[in-house]
Amino acid sequence: MQHRAAAVGVVGVVDQQLLPPATVGDDADLFPGLGVELVPDADARQGDLADVGHLLCSSRPGAPIDVDVVNVVAGHGVPTADRPEHAPRRCCPRPYDPNMTSSQSPTRPFPLEEVRALPKAELHVHLEGTVDPATLLDLAARHGAEPPADTVEGVQDWYRFDGFPMFLERYFAVLELLRDPEDFATIAERYLDTAHAQGVVHVELHVSATGHIAEGGKAWAPIHDGIVEGCQRAADRTGISWGLIPDMSPHLGAAVCADAMEEVFAHDLTHLLAVGMGGPTDTWRTDDFSPIFRRAESLGIPAVSHAAEHGSAWEIRHAVEQFGARRIQHGIGVMADPDVVALLVERGIPCDVAPGSNLALHAVDSPEAHPLRRMLDAGIAVTLGSDDPPLFQTTLLEEYQRAWEWCDLDMDGMAALARSSIEHSLASDADKSTWLGGLAGA
Numbered sequence: 001m002q003h004r005a006a007a008v009g010v011v012g013v014v015d016q017q018l019l020p021p022a023t024v025g026d027d028a029d030l031f032p033g034l035g036v037e038l039v040p041d042a043d044a045r046q047g048d049l050a051d052v053g054h055l056l057c058s059s060r061p062g063a064p065i066d067v068d069v070v071n072v073v074a075g076h077g078v079p080t081a082d083r084p085e086h087a088p089r090r091c092c093p094r095p096y097d098p099n100m101t102s103s104q105s106p107t108r109p110f111p112l113e114e115v116r117a118l119p120k121a122e123l124h125v126h127l128e129g130t131v132d133p134a135t136l137l138d139l140a141a142r143h144g145a146e147p148p149a150d151t152v153e154g155v156q157d158w159y160r161f162d163g164f165p166m167f168l169e170r171y172f173a174v175l176e177l178l179r180d181p182e183d184f185a186t187i188a189e190r191y192l193d194t195a196h197a198q199g200v201v202h203v204e205l206h207v208s209a210t211g212h213i214a215e216g217g218k219a220w221a222p223i224h225d226g227i228v229e230g231c232q233r234a235a236d237r238t239g240i241s242w243g244l245i246p247d248m249s250p251h252l253g254a255a256v257c258a259d260a261m262e263e264v265f266a267h268d269l270t271h272l273l274a275v276g277m278g279g280p281t282d283t284w285r286t287d288d289f290s291p292i293f294r295r296a297e298s299l300g301i302p303a304v305s306h307a308a309e310h311g312s313a314w315e316i317r318h319a320v321e322q323f324g325a326r327r328i329q330h331g332i333g334v335m336a337d338p339d340v341v342a343l344l345v346e347r348g349i350p351c352d353v354a355p356g357s358n359l360a361l362h363a364v365d366s367p368e369a370h371p372l373r374r375m376l377d378a379g380i381a382v383t384l385g386s387d388d389p390p391l392f393q394t395t396l397l398e399e400y401q402r403a404w405e406w407c408d409l410d411m412d413g414m415a416a417l418a419r420s421s422i423e424h425s426l427a428s429d430a431d432k433s434t435w436l437g438g439l440a441g442a
């Protein structure tokens with residue numbers, strides 16, 4: 001079936017976080033180059049339009065779209081083994097301005113040093129996303145590889161994305177330069193030093209485990225041991241606490257991820273705080289990843305998951321109910337579904353939000369459109385993370401600054417975010433108690 005002829009059964013309610021109501025029916029704006037007609041359907045569920053939109057955006061222009069898969073995503077029909085070839089999901093040609101501020105920015109200056117002094121944990125940062133331009137040039141030189149640019153400024157420019165597809169393409173190019181244990185040790189040590197300098201007492205490093213194992217063809221044990229070596233070097237010097245979250249890349253499919261994670265589970269589990277699921281979520285409705293999380297649980301390893309970064313609140317419910325996720329990375333699509341808001345609030349499941357990332361990858365159009373304030377007001381537990389800091393020209397302190405400016409927070413609000421990050425970390429109760437004691441007067 002050719003895409004131009006497709007009329008997909010879709011959608012009653014629009015996920016306003018993702019697709020403004022004004023664009024409903026305007027297929028040229030929603031899906032440039034695809035020419036797909038979306039037919040509203042009273043039976044469809046909230047968020048379905050967003051999911052179908054993401055599926056269509058992920059399809060290569062000019063390629064046929066599997067209508068069975070569209071129907072499954074839209075909540076109709078039966079699952080099919082056929083999936084569209086993976087590609088990132090959102091088509092966003094707008095340039096990213098990392099200094100974009102809210103038009104409602106308060107005049108009060110951000111108390112940088114006071115916020116730096118708050119003990120805080122960082123729970124949403126990807127090890128491979130901490131490779132700054134200078135380190136990337138070092139890695140390329142070490143391996144005799146051609147860097148994407150010859151200078152720090154050139155790599156900085158290369159770290160600017162017009163949307164998720166370009167981001168993932170360049171993220172995986174960085175992964176390719178991480179080849180031996182010392183590469184991993186170096187970047188881990190450098191990031192923990194960077195975090196320590198921002199007042200971070202505990203870091204939970206996401207590692208793209210299935211990316212290295214299944215896509216990169218690398219063995220897990222030396223990667224793991226290199227990371228541990230680097231983290232321990234930093235910890236010995238600074239006292240910072242750390243742990244690892246091996247992530248799955250869902251586009252690889254459940255069977256591939258299951259095999260790769262068995263290699264992870266067969267090695268040292270001492271430093272594993274959780275098993276994670278990265279984004280995007282295109283395979284969630286056609287593949288069952290939950291047995292992998294149950295396997296981890298049987299080893300005493302909890303689950304966390306990316307969800308509702310670009311997609312709908314459905315993803316959060318799926319991550320919580322199917323994966324057993326104890327934390328959600330991003331989760332900014334939650335406000336479109338009050339039932340999912342209630343689910344997070346009632347279970348005390350936090351969202352590890354990364355506002356700078358959300359702007360950089362166009363998950364939101366502007367600071368005003370970001371739901372952070374509404375999430376806090378709804379009673380959802382929130383922690384702040386930098387996600388992939390040098391790739392998004394951000395730091396954890398700059399994420400706190402965004403929260404300060406975008407949500408008009410005061411120092412009590414800053415301390416509450418720091419406290420939330422410690423309370424929802426997977427560190428030991430003894431460590432948490434010590435760090436929370438350091439926040440007692442804040």
Ligand SMILES: [Zn+2]
Pocket residue numbers: 124126306329387
């Ligand atoms: Zn992330």
